[in-house]
Amino acid sequence: MEEKKIKKPELLAPAGNFEKMLTAFHFGADAVYLGLKRFSLRNFAGNFTLDQLSEAVTVANELGKKVYVTLNIFPYDEDLEEIEYILFELNTIKPHGLIVSDPAIFLLAKELTDIDVHISTQLNVMNTKTANFWFKQGVSRIVVARELNLNQISNMCKNANGEIEVFVHGALCIAYSGRCFLSLYMTGRSANRGECTQSCRWNYKLLEEAERPGQYFPIEEDERGSYIFNSKDLCAIPVLDKLIDAGVASLKIEGRMKSMHYVAVTTDVYRTAIDLICEGKREDFEKMKDSFVEELSRVSNRGFTTNFFEGTPDSSSYNFESSKYINQFAFVGSVVNKTEEYIEILLKNPLSKGEIVELRDRGLKVEKFKVEKLFAANNGEEVEKGNPNTVVRVYGNFNCGVNSIVRK
Ligand code: SF4
Incomplete structure (x- = not known):
């Protein structure tokens, strides 16, 4: 019901x-x-x-x-x-x-x-x-x-x-947001002035204590170090x-x-x-x-x-092993023009002929395809590879709107 x-x-x-x-x-x-x-x-x-x-x-x-x-x-x-x-x-x-x-x-x-x-x-x-x-x-x-x-x-x-x-x-x-002075203390760049260096995500090791020279506190998780915060x-x-x-x-x-x-x-x-x-x-x-x-x-x-x-x-x-971001896909670019015959993509990363990409539109819509041919949008010439900040054209009647994204 x-x-x-x-x-x-x-x-x-x-x-x-x-x-x-x-x-x-x-x-x-x-x-x-x-x-x-x-x-x-x-x-x-x-x-x-x-x-x-x-x-x-x-x-x-x-x-x-x-x-x-x-x-x-x-x-x-x-x-x-x-x-x-x-x-x-x-x-x-x-x-x-x-x-x-x-x-x-x-x-x-x-x-x-x-x-x-x-x-x-x-x-x-x-x-x-x-x-x-x-x-x-x-x-x-x-x-x-x-x-x-x-x-x-x-x-x-x-x-x-x-x-x-x-x-x-x-x-x-x-x-607590706004009550952190770690970045300011470590680098002189204040989180409260929009300059946080994310010091909480650094790889820390505890220093030796004054009375016990040469002894270090065992906080390392493994050989990659310890991301305690x-x-x-x-x-x-x-x-x-x-x-x-x-x-x-x-x-x-x-x-x-x-x-x-x-x-x-x-x-x-x-x-x-x-x-x-x-x-x-x-x-x-x-x-x-x-x-x-x-x-x-x-x-x-x-x-x-x-x-x-x-x-x-x-x-x-907490993630004690790494502070790096996990990314399963690389962003290729966004669709800036669409007709029934082709889409034009403003590239943020390189795209080459033969690569398999996903067109991702709203409503969790995904269309996977192989880039058989690639054309420069400004002169229509076929290219092997498109570089970041250029617009490329891919022919096909794709089911997507302008501002949908392409990833690989
Ligand atoms: S991201 Fe980390 S260092 Fe920056 S304000 Fe937040 S807790 Fe502090």
Whole structure:
């Protein structure tokens, strides 16, 4: 028997640049979050200029989607003048929300704009009273701390006076977000200024203790060393139905610095799963859970954990052997043009004649084919190999849309 439909939460995807935003929208994101060139805590992502943001908001409005701007740095006094200027500009561009951490930026956003303000996970909101404090100040949404279990999230959704947003997928800190000084201490680059060097994922060995020269603490796991702080990535698929039942307003995917392949696949999997749950097809969701996780494991990950959702994480939530990303596929490029006769692919990695690739479109659609012939899109000449940042044409009536992706 079909169950009754429940309120669908927003699916919120990362957009490290304009292309990734288009990919996220194509694969089913309701909204994206992105950073400007400064003050967004991801200084190493591509990020957006104010002009690009303006274009992004126009595209989103046309598609009925939303764009949220992260301004979640912890600023010094000398940063505030530039932040005021940016807020002034943002009030003209009108993104659909501003994600902030610092009370100074919150106050300036309220003073200088009429844009909705969301409180970032960097502020570690852990309880309903704190949430309601912020709602009383005029924020419209809180991205709660990643250290809450399902009961605590459910309680906040019931009793807080505004929207609750939760991270469902992506990399995790071993520290409370925003309260980690490891990178600053080790390298002088502060996580709270968008420059985290991921020091928690380095290969550590304990030093000898002063009274016992020459003796080292035996923490090595094996010859590869020991990655003692290296958390696996969050994957909420096993508990997604429970988060939706709890009344979470927005489900967020981490990863503004991740690839277009990652954005496409994570967005598509969570889009499909959310639709099944909310459209009363829970048996199908249960049956597909393993295949969802399998597909997610094909894009960069460090193994998966449900983190705090099901209780305090134990040692199985850490990857002690390696901090490298696991990738089952190499991203080839994205489809930028499609006719009934051919597709054109903007390459991000080389593609050669004879290679077998997968065309991956929304709805978990995969079409595998051999590249029999390859043509340069600019002059139509046949080529043996296409190089990154060129557009190649492959003939065939493929069942895909523009912004679908190709991988091998
Ligand atoms: S060093 Fe690790 S725990 Fe600390 S902020 Fe960076 S990623 Fe997070």
